[in-house]
Amino acid sequence: MSSTVTLTIDGVEIQAQPGQTILKAAEAAGVYIPRLCAHPDLTPHGSCRVCTVFVNGRPQSACTQPVAEGMVVENASERVTDLRRQIIEMLFVEGNHFCMFCEKSGHCELQALAYRLGITAPRFPYQFPARDVDASHPDILIDRNRCILCGRCVRASRELDGKNVFGFVGRGPHKRVAVNAEARLADTDATAGDRAMDVCPVGAILRKRSGYTVPVGQRPYDRRPIGAEIESARKPGA
Amino acid sequence: MGDDLAEGIRQICAACGNDRTRMMDIVRQVQARYGCVSSRAMDLIAAAVSTHRVEVESVVSFYAFLSTRPKGRVIIRVCDDIIDRMRGGERVAKAFSDALGIGFGQTTPDGLITLERTACIGMSDQAPAALINDVPVTELSSDAAWEIARKLKAGTPPDKLVQRIGDGQNAHPLVQSMVVNNLRLAGPVVFAPLETGAALRKALAMSPQEVIRDVKTARLRGRGGAGFPTGMKWDFARAAEGPRKYVVCNADEGEPGTFKDRVILTECPDLVFEGMTIAGYAIGSDTGILYLRAEYAYLRAYLEDVLERRRKHGLLGRDLGGRERFSFDIRIQMGAGAYVCGEETSLLSSCEGLRGDPKNRPPFPAQKGLLGCPTTVNNVETYCCVARILDQGPGWFAQLGSKGSPGTKVLSVSGDCRRPGVYEVPFGVKLAEVLQMVGGQEAQAVQVGGPSGQMVGPPEFQRTICYDDLATGGSIMVFGPGRDLLEVVDAFMEFFIDESCGYCTPCRVGNVLLRGQLRKIIQGRGEPADLENLQSLGTAVKAASRCGLGQTSPNPVLSSLKNFRSLYETRVRENPDGLQPTFDIRAALGEAERITGRKSAVFAQ
Numbered sequence: 001m002s003s004t005v006t007l008t009i010d011g012v013e014i015q016a017q018p019g020q021t022i023l024k025a026a027e028a029a030g031v032y033i034p035r036l037c038a039h040p041d042l043t044p045h046g047s048c049r050v051c052t053v054f055v056n057g058r059p060q061s062a063c064t065q066p067v068a069e070g071m072v073v074e075n076a077s078e079r080v081t082d083l084r085r086q087i088i089e090m091l092f093v094e095g096n097h098f099c100m101f102c103e104k105s106g107h108c109e110l111q112a113l114a115y116r117l118g119i120t121a122p123r124f125p126y127q128f129p130a131r132d133v134d135a136s137h138p139d140i141l142i143d144r145n146r147c148i149l150c151g152r153c154v155r156a157s158r159e160l161d162g163k164n165v166f167g168f169v170g171r172g173p174h175k176r177v178a179v180n181a182e183a184r185l186a187d188t189d190a191t192a193g194d195r196a197m198d199v200c201p202v203g204a205i206l207r208k209r210s211g212y213t214v215p216v217g218q219r220p221y222d223r224r225p226i227g228a229e230i231e232s233a234r235k236p237g238a
Numbered sequence: 239m240g241d242d243l244a245e246g247i248r249q250i251c252a253a254c255g256n257d258r259t260r261m262m263d264i265v266r267q268v269q270a271r272y273g274c275v276s277s278r279a280m281d282l283i284a285a286a287v288s289t290h291r292v293e294v295e296s297v298v299s300f301y302a303f304l305s306t307r308p309k310g311r312v313i314i315r316v317c318d319d320i321i322d323r324m325r326g327g328e329r330v331a332k333a334f335s336d337a338l339g340i341g342f343g344q345t346t347p348d349g350l351i352t353l354e355r356t357a358c359i360g361m362s363d364q365a366p367a368a369l370i371n372d373v374p375v376t377e378l379s380s381d382a383a384w385e386i387a388r389k390l391k392a393g394t395p396p397d398k399l400v401q402r403i404g405d406g407q408n409a410h411p412l413v414q415s416m417v418v419n420n421l422r423l424a425g426p427v428v429f430a431p432l433e434t435g436a437a438l439r440k441a442l443a444m445s446p447q448e449v450i451r452d453v454k455t456a457r458l459r460g461r462g463g464a465g466f467p468t469g470m471k472w473d474f475a476r477a478a479e480g481p482r483k484y485v486v487c488n489a490d491e492g493e494p495g496t497f498k499d500r501v502i503l504t505e506c507p508d509l510v511f512e513g514m515t516i517a518g519y520a521i522g523s524d525t526g527i528l529y530l531r532a533e534y535a536y537l538r539a540y541l542e543d544v545l546e547r548r549r550k551h552g553l554l555g556r557d558l559g560g561r562e563r564f565s566f567d568i569r570i571q572m573g574a575g576a577y578v579c580g581e582e583t584s585l586l587s588s589c590e591g592l593r594g595d596p597k598n599r600p601p602f603p604a605q606k607g608l609l610g611c612p613t614t615v616n617n618v619e620t621y622c623c624v625a626r627i628l629d630q631g632p633g634w635f636a637q638l639g640s641k642g643s644p645g646t647k648v649l650s651v652s653g654d655c656r657r658p659g660v661y662e663v664p665f666g667v668k669l670a671e672v673l674q675m676v677g678g679q680e681a682q683a684v685q686v687g688g689p690s691g692q693m694v695g696p697p698e699f700q701r702t703i704c705y706d707d708l709a710t711g712g713s714i715m716v717f718g719p720g721r722d723l724l725e726v727v728d729a730f731m732e733f734f735i736d737e738s739c740g741y742c743t744p745c746r747v748g749n750v751l752l753r754g755q756l757r758k759i760i761q762g763r764g765e766p767a768d769l770e771n772l773q774s775l776g777t778a779v780k781a782a783s784r785c786g787l788g789q790t791s792p793n794p795v796l797s798s799l800k801n802f803r804s805l806y807e808t809r810v811r812e813n814p815d816g817l818q819p820t821f822d823i824r825a826a827l828g829e830a831e832r833i834t835g836r837k838s839a840v841f842a843q
């Protein structure tokens with residue numbers, strides 16, 4: 001028995017470590033599977049569903065599903081891509097995203113995924129929810145209009161900072177990220193140095209006084225599409 | 239008052255061992271005693287059990303029966319299920335509201351009574367119904383609502399509202415409820431008599447492996463909806479390593495139109511507990527947990543009493559059966575109002591004192607379940623089947639029902655039929671036969687399996703109830719000729735929106751969008767292309783959702799689109815001017831017109 005697992009992604013055979021998730025295994029082989037809630041330093045969450053792939057014909061989230069010998073994974077097909085587009089569009093209409101004047105523009109993973117998947121305008125009607133902004137903290141801003149509930153901040157605070165600054169409250173469409181205080185971030189032990197403030201894929205958690213420092217044209221996703229860093233590492237011949 | 243709160247919470251937490259995994263018990267008690275779990279209460283609880291305040295808030299804000307803002311000492315929860323609405327529930331709701339002088343979601347100024355709506359409380363066969371705190375009141379009329387409101391305002395305690403007492407064990411001194419069983423057909427598996435302890439004795443005379451083998455030979459599949467083979471699940475749980483193992487009984491029964499577990503727990507709790515004990519022996523567990531939905535809290539004292547009696551009779555406790563060293567006990571874990579907690583991994587989250595979010599799979603509960611330990615989660619009825627299989631033998635069981643689906647199924651039938659209630663039928667029965675039995679032959683549609691199941695019409699009535707054809711966890715809702723089926727579909731979508739945990743995007747957002755598209759069609763603003771949009775969005779939500787809730791929530795739309803397509807087609811039309819019919823220029827201008835105080839000169843009408 002070899003200690004690696006062989007599977008195929010869109011017909012291409014790859015080797016993976018037993019116990020690895022499909023997402024990680026694909027990444028190691030230079031195959032990008034779009035994702036939002038997954039983050040390399042955090043335990044998988046499985047909430048955004050952008051990483052959905054078909055495994056032996058059945059939908060699974062690649063960030064949580066472990067590889068298995070002989071697995072047939074469908075990642076870049078039209079039906080998977082359309083599924084992902086619909087999910088991204090849902091996230092756009094669920095919140096209030098005005099990319100053109102958002103500090104995170106050009107750095108935003110949601111925006112970058114929309115570009116990569118060729119979304120020009122969402123097919124669903126905007127929900128225009130009333131969401132709040134918390135600017136109480138001297139160094140950090142929370143703009144819940146842009147929050148996509150990926151839970152990265154919640155996990156980073158726990159797993160990387162050893163704190164518990166954030167948590168989910170409410171249920172269903174009323175679910176939101178709350179802070180570990182009655183209402184204000186300023187009343188928690190959050191600091192600008194927390195890793196939790198680095199991981200937001202969108203512009204919902206920002207450090208104050210750091211926006212717009214990179215000129216348009218030179219921002220990370222101006223230069224190359226999201227996922228390109230993974231694909232450029234593709235092994236020759238794979 | 240403030241210090242009373244601090245002292246009260248200290249006591250409640252201490253009585254729960256200051257154990258944060260018992261958060262559900264803690265917050266339920268705080269809610270009951272103080273009418274809410276206030277901001278200060280959350281701080282105090284967090285400090286007492288050494289957790290973070292936001293963790294407490296995440297739990298309190300999740301469950302419908304808990305709240306951070308004060309509620310009345312009496313809470314009236316009017317069941318807002320579609321069946322109740324069909325039986326005059328709206329009139330009853332209005333009567334409560336008029337009599338109390340408050341709207342839904344409000345509390346009387348004296349802080350006495352709060353009025354709310356709630357999802358199906360498991361009384362669809364005696365709708366319209368409501369819960370007054372823990373007390374179910376059924377077959378309501380607007381007169382009855384006025385009368386109840388009058389008495390409550392005069393200070394009558396909720397349990398004194400019950401005047402007529404239901405049949406069977408509903409009359410037990412510890413139940414004393416007006417709920418009736420409506421048990422109309424008792425079958426040989428669940429509702430036949432069984433000498434208490436007989437099945438357990440037979441099980442303990444065998445090895446655990448032999449018990450599992452019998453359950454497999456009987457080809458028992460789960461009765462909760464998913465239909466997983468029970469013996470196989472137990473094999474996994476038995477084989478998995480863990481410091482301890484758990485046997486969990488899923489009595490969350492939240493699928494609208496399902497109320498058979500209510501009747502089973504009322505009339506044959508011993509059978510359920512015996513099945514759980516046998517499961518404990520089979521997988522090597524010493525702890526059973528009955529997860530009881532908050533709506534059935536009125537059965538709790540009675541069930542505790544049954545457990546106590548079983549302890550006295552040596553059917554629970556240490557060294558059962560003498561021969562092998564096997565100890566097993568059962569406790570009851572109350573829910574707090576969340577349909578999703580019927581999903582087995584959400585249920586386990588809830589038992590761990592967390593929000594009822596489902597967990598990522600793998601690992602499956604049989605490998606790593608409650609607190610990381612191997613756990614088998616089974617439905618109430620499944621445990622009844624287990625006890626009967628051990629008593630009567632797997633061969634006897636396997637010859638009941640149909641080839642692929644041995645045994646019987648307990649159905650709960652509601653809606654437009656003459657004899658709503660509970661029927662234990664052999665698997666393989668035709669839907670038409672069921673309709674005949676219940677007096678619902680005129681049905682234009684039947685919802686099989688609740689909102690998460692399928693809506694079928696007369697061409698499908700010859701199909702059979704079994705795992706391979708029309709599967710159901712028990713819910714059968716009958717809709718007569720006069721009903722607007724799209725309103726039914728809409729009510730089901732509203733239910734899923736309210737009950738989604740909100741963890742994953744497709745379910746949290748997709749269901750809201752799906753309902754929006756549906757309402758557009760219902761209101762006559764839809765175009766033919768919208769049918770395709772519904773189909774594609776529904777398909778996406780099903781495919782991409784994380785748990786069974788989202789994976790089935792589009793079913794009302796998708797199954798009605800398939801089986802009742804003309805209902806949609808007659809309501810949509812091509813828009814002659816080629817403009818988007820969803821766009822209403824007058825509405826779009828409305829707010830600006832209000833602010834400026836003048837009307838648009840261009841788009842005047």
Ligand SMILES: Cc1cc2nc3c(=O)[nH]c(=O)nc-3n(C[C@H](O)[C@H](O)[C@H](O)COP(=O)(O)O)c2cc1C
Pocket residue numbers: 459460461462463464465466468488489490491492493577578579580581582583615616617618620785786787
């Ligand atoms: C949203 C949702 C709600 C559920 N509610 C229940 C329930 O109330 N009772 C139940 O037994 N199973 C329910 N289930 C199924 C459980 O997840 C699980 O499959 C079942 O309890 C296993 O028991 P069984 O194999 O004996 O049927 C539900 C599933 C989902 C997705």
Ligand code: SF4
Pocket residue numbers: 578596737738739740741742743745746783784785786787788789
């Ligand atoms: S499908 Fe997703 S949002 Fe819906 S209940 Fe399941 S995990 Fe929660």
Ligand code: FES
Pocket residue numbers: 034035036037038045046047048049050051052061062063064
């Ligand atoms: S990246 Fe897998 S679900 Fe979000």
Ligand code: FES
Pocket residue numbers: 097098099102103104105106108109110111146202203204
């Ligand atoms: S560009 Fe602002 S959140 Fe994405």
